[in-house]
Amino acid sequence: MSEHAVAGTQTVPIQITLNGEPRSLSVSPVTTLLDLLRNHLDLTGTKKGCDHGQCGACTVLIDGQRFNSCLQLAVMQDGKAITTIEGLAQDGRLHPLQAAFIEHDAFQCGYCTPGQICSAVALIEEGRATSREEIREFMSGNLCRCGAYTNIVDAIEDVAVRRRQPLQEAAE
Template sequence: MSSQDAQSLSPAAVPIRLTINGTERRLQVEPWTTLLDLLREQEGLTGSKKGCDHGQCGACTVLIDGKRANSCLVLAVVKDGAEITTIEGLGQPGNLHPMQEAFIEHDAFQCGYCTPGQICSAVALVQEGRAHTREEIREYMSGNICRCGAYTNIVDAIEDVLGQSSTLREAAE
């Protein structure tokens, strides 16, 4: 943290430790700072988007200890010690996560604003193992809104990765 950043924090700032995209970070955070604001403003991870800032759209979805969460609703200090994965932590150009590849292959985005949250939520959905049909995928993804209406392609992408996951599990058994 730069001295300018440290000067801009109030005396109420508290130390926390987070593992963000595999890297442990020791941070000073004001108690009212949301995880989303910490990621975007303090850590420069702007992939997670601030859509509604009320937990209604899912654009800010990240993985916290492997579970999806709307980062705009989570105070960063409450997650001291947690492991956070953002869209940047899932994959990078040349080494994309299978869900990122599927979203590209199935053209599962239009404007792209909701895409990071959609992908993080979809990764968690596959890990949860509860969705097996298109209807279940739609239900479990209902917290992520796409104003462009790319839902059919989003479900296609998730279904594709679910199929790959099933094949990998069967091969391992």
């Protein structure tokens, strides 16, 4: 018996790891990952913006890579690890990027912030955040209608630099 059945006449069983917790679900073949997260699992941090993969508000991490959840069918996630904004904080402590977004005032309305942060986590893990220009380029799939881009780049750069420093000091 599945932990949670998602609306639809026909369902498909899937196993995922969601924010570090194994989950058994039955999902309709037409349910997007975004709708599964928001409407059926009550993880509303992931936002529905354009619903066409153009704004990045729905960005989540799937096996550590960033994806627009509005373009992913939930059934395609069988066996995968999915991390949403709700899963980034550990042991009651904000993820360094969450803290940096607060410190650098990298949001105004906050609607795009969860997607921005998830995308930035992957960007730093990919090792591509080596300059402000690269950060801007590789974050270009995440739009901010409020125009907080300068502060967003500041926050990402701050975390990327702090992350690289111990590696550079160890090499010296």
